[in-house]
Amino acid sequence: AQRVTQPEKLLSVFKGAPVELKCNYSYSGSPELFWYVQYSRQRLQLLLRHISRESIKGFTADLNKGETSFHLKKPFAQEEDSAMYYCSGTYKYIFGTGTRLKVLA
């Protein structure tokens, strides 16, 4: 079955520390993967698409087909990065359960 797994419900890091939000997928075909972010009292918004290989707000994510992962990374966390992050895969448009990132001052 197609599945997107985010193993951490909560991740707390200090400001300036590196961040890695984990996402693993289970899909037999070629996946299209995304990261979405939801800041407090705002709607879900697209952060990254794996196909574009871009860096948004300092975040990057690399598709690793061998490990079936699409982890979201940022070298230096900022307080404004505190939010809920969702990994999403394209087939049946599955979302993971989300990871809440808290960046501590």
Add this chain to the structure above:
Amino acid sequence: ETGVTQSPTHLIKTRGQQVTLRCSSQSGHNTVSWYQQALGQGPQFIFQYYREEENGRGNFPPRFSGLQFPNYSSELNVNALELDDSALYLCASSKANRGNNYGYTFGSGTRLTVV
């Protein structure tokens, strides 16, 4: 460029009733997907409409149905409401072709409470 708008924002219904939720997609988008998000959970895919046809469905019973109109706006209908249907219902639109998804633009959701 207008974003995705959903109506109503909040709704209270009684078990057994029927409800219709509405969504206007972002200008230029031809695909609409609906999600159910329970408290503390990720969005669960209900179905997607592409050019007025259903283009994929999640694990939801037939009492969840939808429509997409020529202007790409959409409706989600839920019959015979159950208490477990209480959730935030999200509409998301995208500019997509079959098999290609450029990522969604989400609405702010309709909070449905079934009592």
